[in-house]
Amino acid sequence: MLEELGIETIRLELPFRLNHVNVFYAEGExxxxxxxxxxxxxxxxxxxxxxxxxxxxxxxxITHYHPDHFxxxxxxxxxxxxxxxxxxxxxxxxxxxxxxxxLDEMYRNYQFxxxxxxxxxxxxxxxxxxxxxxxxxxxIDHYIEEGQTFxxxxxxxxxxxxxxxxxxxxxxxxxxxxxxLGTDHILPKITPNISYWFHGRKDPLHxxxxxxxxxxxxxxxxxxxxxxxxFYDANTRIQEIREHHDERLEKVLTHVKSDQTVFEVCDLLFxxxxxxxxxxxxxxxxxxxxEYLRHKGEIKRKDHQGRWYxxx
Numbered sequence: 001m002l003e004e005l006g007i008e009t010i011r012l013e014l015p016f017r018l019n020h021v022n023v024f025y026a027e028g029e030x031x032x033x034x035x036x037x038x039x040x041x042x043x044x045x046x047x048x049x050x051x052x053x054x055x056x057x058x059x060x061x062i063t064h065y066h067p068d069h070f071x072x073x074x075x076x077x078x079x080x081x082x083x084x085x086x087x088x089x090x091x092x093x094x095x096x097x098x099x100x101x102x103l104d105e106m107y108r109n110y111q112f113x114x115x116x117x118x119x120x121x122x123x124x125x126x127x128x129x130x131x132x133x134x135x136x137x138x139x140i141d142h143y144i145e146e147g148q149t150f151x152x153x154x155x156x157x158x159x160x161x162x163x164x165x166x167x168x169x170x171x172x173x174x175x176x177x178x179x180x181l182g183t184d185h186i187l188p189k190i191t192p193n194i195s196y197w198f199h200g201r202k203d204p205l206h207x208x209x210x211x212x213x214x215x216x217x218x219x220x221x222x223x224x225x226x227x228x229x230x231f232y233d234a235n236t237r238i239q240e241i242r243e244h245h246d247e248r249l250e251k252v253l254t255h256v257k258s259d260q261t262v263f264e265v266c267d268l269l270f271x272x273x274x275x276x277x278x279x280x281x282x283x284x285x286x287x288x289x290x291e292y293l294r295h296k297g298e299i300k301r302k303d304h305q306g307r308w309y310x311x312x
Contacts, residue, residue: 037069186212
């Protein structure tokens with residue numbers, strides 16, 4: 001199917017348990033376009049140098065600001081002189097997320113979550129370690145508008161805003177063939193991380209579930225994800241993801257009877273030993289589920305001595 005669509009894929013290795021990201025490039029009427037760039041590291045640079053050798057790259061479309069998608073966009077832009085496209089929301093997030101000010105704010109927020117000081121510092125430093133992987137930052141030439149179309153390979157795709165995994169995440173949909181470039185919104189084997197990071201949209205899990213409904217209405221037949229292999233029948237996978245979150249929300253409600261910190265609830269949801277990197281996402285996902293239930297009025301939150309406590 002990818003060949004039929006005129007889309008080329010590179011699987012870039014990542015130094016995490018989620019060990020790869022799929023990035024894409026394709027030729028259009030006026031030159032080549034790229035979707036996502038990977039982390040800025042040596043093997044990423046080599047892979048792109050090989051794939052794009054002799055090609056006139058006009059556009060770099062970044063689906064969201066997370067470093068495995070955004071990281072090498074600035075370096076690739078410098079090499080190709082291509083225009084970088086992002087949503088305004090995630091462009092601003094990508095330019096701010098690794099500043100010293102933001103990292104210090106993150107550390108203070110981790111203390112709100114009840115994370116022990118040593119672990120909170122390790123989590124902040126883990127985020128800071130990505131600075132070389134997202135440098136140099138790109139110049140954002142164009143903000144993507146919802147409904148905007150892009151010629152990518154042999155087909156035209158519409159940009160659809162799907163906040164949840166990030167506030168400004170997009171997917172790209174081709175109506176004629178019902179093909180969805182699903183980015184990190186719908187993945188075949190794992191559920192996308194939905195985290196609240198103490199800033200941005202206040203209820204990302206609600207946003208995500210609404211975004212799933214939005215994509216469900218498209219009845220996409222073939223999904224090309226940013227992690228994992230392409231698969232058929234988006235709506236079956238959407239239902240599986242929805243059931244996963246229902247189960248997790250029920251588990252949170254069962255355990256949050258009296259005062260619980262985010263850190264304590266996280267231990268219940270993610271009992272396995274996690275790396276520092278994984279702990280960041282576990283805390284964010286725990287918070288997203290707690291805030292979803294709080295906004296629904298099913299649990300409450302109070303501040304006490306610099307920590308958030310959730311209760312029924």
